[in-house]
Amino acid sequence: MSENGFGGVVDGWVENVDTMLSPQQDARTKKLRTRTAAERRQAYDHKAVGAIAPRFLEELAEADARKAEGDARFKELSARLSGSGEEPEADGDSSDGEDESEEVVLTVEELAQLTAELAKVKKARTKAAAGIKRLEADFHRYPYPSDPPTLGEEPPGLFRAREELDAEGERRDQVNVNPSRLRELEIHLPADLAEQRRIVATLEACDEQIGRENSELNKLRELMLGLVDDLLSGQVAVAAVAA
Structure with a gap:
């Protein structure tokens, strides 16, 4: 494996997630476009997020569940308040085949209670939505570091998780590797210097071959990005690429 090892792989994953969450240049206006909710969720599905920031995904799922529950309850109460909460009952004796619904009449007390509950649910929905927004803002922000730089700026959750992974590895190495244990290890080496x-x-x-392959891969990626940009800008027709 290359000198960066597994840490280099994780760094590549984190960089991909960062790119997926950062604003993207609009091909038509050339201005930065904030990522949509669907695009952000796609980034959260990346294996790196589940590997290094599982707690973030758990908290986000809990917040999503609270928001969905509030949305469903709000819809139900709104329908009742507007008088359309009851499903119309079919009349088996009706000769014209039409269903008739009976309008629900609420007392003043019931109306007041329903209105109060609706306001409470609406507040809970707003709080849940704000919680989701706060979680996402803490996990990733653009640009990072800030421009201009902010003294003592704390990294967003994505990069904090990456740093904590390094710190955990260092602590584990310090605990498991010490001179006494090293002296107990038996290391088998080829006796023949020529074989070594x-x-x-x-x-x-192998390292040189990996370097050449990575260089070629980077060139292909740059070529692909350039082609995609030409397609989006209309400089190259799709039919011409297909041909």
């Missing part, structure tokens, strides 16, 4: 050199040469050749 052949192994080193093979590993170096």
